Amino acid sequence: MPHAQHAVPPADNDIDAWAPDSWRTRRALQLPQYPDLAALAAVQDELRALPPLVTSWEIQSLKQQLADAQEGSRFLLQGGDCAETFAECNSSVISNRLKVLLQMSLVLVHGLKLPVVRVGRFAGQYAKPRSADTETIGDTTLPSYRGDMVNAPEFTAAARTPDPRRMVKAHARSAMTMNFVRALIDGGFADLHHPEYWDLGWVGQAPLAHEYQRMVGAIGDAVRFMETLTGSQVHNINRVDFYTSHEALLLPYEEAQTRQVPRQHGWFNLGTHYPWIGMRTAAMDGAHVEYFRGIRNPVAIKIGPSVAPDQLLRLVDVLNPDDEPGKLAFIHRMGATAIADKLPPLLEAIRREGRRVLWVCDPMHGNTEATANGYKTRRFDNIRGELEQAFDVHAAAGTRLGGVHLELTGENVTECLGGARELTELDLQRDYRSTVDPRLNYEQALEIAMLIVRKRGEIAAD
Numbered sequence: 001m002p003h004a005q006h007a008v009p010p011a012d013n014d015i016d017a018w019a020p021d022s023w024r025t026r027r028a029l030q031l032p033q034y035p036d037l038a039a040l041a042a043v044q045d046e047l048r049a050l051p052p053l054v055t056s057w058e059i060q061s062l063k064q065q066l067a068d069a070q071e072g073s074r075f076l077l078q079g080g081d082c083a084e085t086f087a088e089c090n091s092s093v094i095s096n097r098l099k100v101l102l103q104m105s106l107v108l109v110h111g112l113k114l115p116v117v118r119v120g121r122f123a124g125q126y127a128k129p130r131s132a133d134t135e136t137i138g139d140t141t142l143p144s145y146r147g148d149m150v151n152a153p154e155f156t157a158a159a160r161t162p163d164p165r166r167m168v169k170a171h172a173r174s175a176m177t178m179n180f181v182r183a184l185i186d187g188g189f190a191d192l193h194h195p196e197y198w199d200l201g202w203v204g205q206a207p208l209a210h211e212y213q214r215m216v217g218a219i220g221d222a223v224r225f226m227e228t229l230t231g232s233q234v235h236n237i238n239r240v241d242f243y244t245s246h247e248a249l250l251l252p253y254e255e256a257q258t259r260q261v262p263r264q265h266g267w268f269n270l271g272t273h274y275p276w277i278g279m280r281t282a283a284m285d286g287a288h289v290e291y292f293r294g295i296r297n298p299v300a301i302k303i304g305p306s307v308a309p310d311q312l313l314r315l316v317d318v319l320n321p322d323d324e325p326g327k328l329a330f331i332h333r334m335g336a337t338a339i340a341d342k343l344p345p346l347l348e349a350i351r352r353e354g355r356r357v358l359w360v361c362d363p364m365h366g367n368t369e370a371t372a373n374g375y376k377t378r379r380f381d382n383i384r385g386e387l388e389q390a391f392d393v394h395a396a397a398g399t400r401l402g403g404v405h406l407e408l409t410g411e412n413v414t415e416c417l418g419g420a421r422e423l424t425e426l427d428l429q430r431d432y433r434s435t436v437d438p439r440l441n442y443e444q445a446l447e448i449a450m451l452i453v454r455k456r457g458e459i460a461a462d
Helices: 037-049 056-070 091-112 165-186 209-230 251-256 287-292 309-319 339-353 380-397 442-461
Strands: 075-080 116-121 134-137 140-143 243-247 258-260 267-269 274-277 299-303 328-332 358-361 368-370 376-378 401-407
Touching (some): 056 075, 056 358, 075 091, 075 358, 075 442, 091 116, 116 401, 251 287, 309 339, 328 339, 328 401, 339 380, 376 380, 380 442
Parallel strands (some): 075 401, 243 274, 358 401
Antiparallel strands (some): 258 267
């Protein structure tokens, strides 16, 4: 059935008028002010000459898996750090982050009886939006810290001045991260014969450890049973597909990663498999939407409680005019107190028009608050509450929640309140490491995975 267009200017649908730098004709929010534009251009030229971080066939494979998630035959797990730092590009941090995502995906595969699309928020998540362009301490005002790709967090003029050379450092560290992740997976790190290898040492006594170990044992028994029955090794369980994603915020960097590929039409962002636009930069007439409409990667848009149905439909018309399966996702982040009122009209608008999008829940960003002692945190009860409501709202609307988007880490941090160990405000000062947003630790992330399984089971039983 043909879908209606929603007052989109003709030029917005003219892909022939698009180029990797056409975003420069639009208003660009959340971009730093580089003091030396010649140095910025030279860095872009350097980046264009470097090898790509991902391939077009990996991107196309992910798009097909996301199309499956739209139809309910897969489930998307997207997670990782709020913002990567150059200092944490080391084997321990990367392997622990991978372990958490593998363990969560194991819980989901076992409980949902579905393949899981594994997407990490890493290998490029080095830039972050900020609520203000500057920060003032005492009598000194400096540019805000916008992530290691842009500047440094120390409150000095030298550290806070945007430096384009940091984009080259970010590309190198993204390549190192991807190289290590690929080597781990190709070497059998994700082998279902040995999921016990994914354990994190510090969680041996965690409240959920016993339940997880029971699940690991059941999967191991099932694999061994199948191999005994068939007389041969079960194939394709010694490795998994793993994809990268980041907020494509710093458009000069993304432009330099955008390339044409032999025997493929159009343009691909080869700096990541799965870029997304944050809520602050999702304006229809903005530079980020203009950039995103021209790339062939699957793309996602964060949407909050202020988004209107007509605005959402116009975004669909511009970013996925051909209604391509797997192309477009909306990541809703409404907050636990707003989702029941704000999400249903958006779901109804998309359902009524018959458009194909992947709905994903980000239960983190709408639930951020500050404590009396000055820490930025999130309450696990609110995170859990928004996620549970998301399943209920989608079920009532006749739509499908096809994935989750989480900020998490494999480190033993104390950044989000509550969870299995009931972290309190006093616990925040014990091990709060994030430079931007609070993240779920391992226990809290695993608890979310088990919650998803339980809630999906309840919805299916109704």
